[in-house]
Amino acid sequence: MINKLQITFLLGVFMMLFSGHAQAQLQQGQLVDGIAAVIGDEIVLESDVSEQMNYAKQQGASNTDKCEFLENLINNKLLVYEAKKDTLIENQSARIKEQANAKYNQLLSQFPDEKSMLAAYKFRTGYEMKNAIEKIDTDTYYGQAKYQRVTEKADVTPNEVTDFYNMYKMQLPEVKDEISLAQIMIYPKLTEAHKEELINKLKKIKQDIQAGESFESQARIYSEDEGSAANGGLYKNINKGQMVKPFEAAALNLQEGEISEPVESEFGYHIIQLVRKSGKVYDARHILLKATPTDDEIKTAKKKLDSLRTLIIDGKMTFKDVAFRYSDDKRTKFNAGLIPGADGSSKIERESVPGTISYELAGLNKGDITTAFEDEDNRRKAVKIVKIEDVIPAHQITLETDYDRIKQMALNKKRNEMVEKFVNSKLPTTFISIDGRYDSCNFKANWKKESIKK
Incomplete structure (x- = not known):
């Protein structure tokens, strides 16, 4: 309501x-x-x-x-x-x-x-x-x-937070069952042979373009970038600093009409054509082949995470230290792996936990850590372990238990x-x-x- x-x-x-x-x-x-x-x-x-x-x-x-x-x-x-x-x-x-x-x-x-x-x-x-x-x-x-x-x-x-609570406490909703979670996530690494396969495919596409095929048609056929493939791989009016660094560095080192060699970024491998450059704004086309890991590459990533999980359970490393050193999740690695909730706190309504994670947490208690499992992050396959940091039963909001939440409301x-x-x-x-x-x-x-x- x-x-x-x-x-x-x-x-x-x-x-x-x-x-x-x-x-x-x-x-x-x-x-x-x-x-x-x-x-x-x-x-x-x-x-x-x-x-x-x-x-x-x-x-x-x-x-x-x-x-x-x-x-x-x-x-x-x-x-x-x-x-x-x-x-x-x-x-x-x-x-x-x-x-x-x-x-x-x-x-x-x-x-x-x-x-x-x-x-x-x-x-x-x-x-x-x-x-x-x-x-x-x-x-x-x-x-x-x-x-x-x-x-x-x-x-x-603090006085204003208290005054807000005293004024509205009878109207504040009950908090549903919540959970606090931390995760360590890694993107599976491609083998050198797999990388070489993608690079060689892009080199062949580049050769075909230089032999007479249009960049636009090849992008529509081969590019795995959902945002630009249908438009012939074109991005217009790109501001300097807008694209990931490897893409931008390669694009801005080209002459207009020139096509780069294969370039690696966090999204996969690209070939890029600079269409136009004017000051700090440029147009570019690209063809992306995503770095989609194979089953074996995913298994290798799971094995690595499970070995790190063992170090944590044996007390040889803390979850916080492992997250900082090894996690590929930039949102959480600097915050002990804590997953932020909808209100910015570390508390998440249990019923809103994504299905894949919820399944892995079944039967676990506070302090437990899942074994490594496959998930998806930012449209990329990822492998994770998740720790239950805290379990908060449904309750009426109070200053003692929910000060940060009340402060945000105020x-x-x-x-x-x-x-x-x-x-x-x-x-x-x-x-x-x-x-x-x-x-x-x-x-x-x-x-x-x-x-x-x-």
């Missing part, structure tokens, strides 16, 4: 709405319809309001107050409008456009053809769908950037109050026009209402 208190627990109201908007709008594909509101030169469509309500219902919300959903969208659009005027927020329109094209191609790779994808997402043309993705990503980027700018100095004292409430104050300060100088069908709404903010002609 969504209420005012629950919304303050989120990382800003707009975060929830933007994530819903992205999914809902791509599901519906309704882009041309009635205008619900205009904020500066930003527009909220009537379908935006309906889609937010539908998305919230899918997430279990019982609130169906259309006025509240519209006001949240207006708040978000005002942040976007102000962000675009903020000279300290970088204009990333080129990157966002390229990102939208990559997302479009990635979605396309999941369908037999473009017509099937457009029908599934209810778009008439690829151009229309790309524009929709770009619009969503633009709003998300600017909304988040402005939210962070407005709230960057937000902080709460901080989010303060951030939302800062955003609300910022929005109110902009109302007198921002053109805001709301459709007459919302005249009966009792908005929390003092929005100026000018009827939109139908």
